[in-house]
Amino acid sequence: MSTERSIIESIAPVRIDLAGGTVDIWPLYLLLNQPKTINFGISLFAKTVIDVFPSASPQVKIQSLDQKKEHVFTWNEILDESSTPIPELILPVKLLQYFAKEHSNPRGLNLTLTTEAKSPSGAGLGGSSALSISIIGALWKWTHPRTPLDLEKDGEFLISLTRDVESQVLYTPAGLQDYYGAAFGGLQVLNWKIARNERTALPVSTLKELEARTLLFYSGKSRNSGINNWQLFKGLLDKDESVARKFKAICDATTRVQDALLKQDFKSVVNAVRDEWEVRKTLAPGISTPEMDEAYARASKITDLAFKVCGAGGGGCFFILLPEKDAGVRKKVSDAVLQSPEIKLLSFESVPHGLTVQVNS
Secondary structure (H helix, E strand, C coil), X not given: CCCCCEEEEEXXXXXXXXXXXXXXXXXXXXXXXXXXXXXXXXXXXXXXXXXXXXXXXXXXXXXXXXXXXXXXECHHHHHCCCCCCCHHHHHHHHHHHHHHCCCCXXXXXXXXXXXXXXXXXXCCCCHHHHHHHHHHHHHHHHHCCCCCCCHHHHHHHHHHHHHHHHHHHHCCCCECHHHHHHHHCCEEEEEECCCCEEEEECCHHHHHHHHHCEEEEECCCCCCCCCCHHHHHHHHHCXXXXXXXXXXXXXXXXXXXXXXXXXXXXXXXXXHHHHHHHHHCCCCCCCCXXXXXXXXXXXHCCCCCEEEECCCCCCCEEEEECCCCCHXXXXXXXXXXXXXXXXXXXXXXXXXXXXXXXEEC
């Protein structure tokens, strides 16, 4: 392994979940018929930079720019799995612990790991998972400096590692779609299977058409998840017919979203996304906020559209999907939503690629 100074930069996109959220949680999807999730990557990137070089007085510095947190560790503290890092930095520490074991001589190195998230905290865009993927991408390159990162070959491993470490840190089962969005980007259909998952990337032309019809807003409130995943999982295990019917309706609507996207029939995409949301908001109280509901009511008076809260709801971001590419309609809808002063329009571009890692020596 190289002992020269290296600066490794890794970025990963966050995602907008069009349909089929929640069903991506293992093992919940094993209890459903043909579960799938559809999302697309956007340019509110998560970024990790590693600066590493040989040193006579080695140390590890981990800093989060957006959280304004940093700490300097000894390598003994990093490599001691029983140590308890400060909570805001526990995830990068846990990930570094894993990869440091793959390095021939980490104790002789000065390493600074810096993270930065562009999406708002608690936005429901999968920002923490995208950050984890960016961290793992940088650390993977640190330990494999001469090997090109091949996501088709290594992506599933990176996703599995991120899932397991995040589950340890968060002490809860992890949904998978955020990792796939960060690792692969683009517009993708994720079919959840026994022992494997199938990812189908839809054409970039469809992704661009979708981007032109999507408005993304931040509610001004960090997400406080409106969905209790354990209660939903328990409902399925207890054979609660109401919960089972709702999940079936979500799966059916998501299949309709896929079929409409394949045809680039965006009026049908809007209808199916709206139907998915109408079921989703009944899963638990508080998935949307009163301010979101009022914004949706104002916007829906202008044109036929779909509204959906991103992620598990309870705050954060929501998006509006229009059936047409009409700049005038788009502005009217945006103006109607922004009558609520706490709501902000988030500019973004769709991203046809996922994790990207580069090294400057």
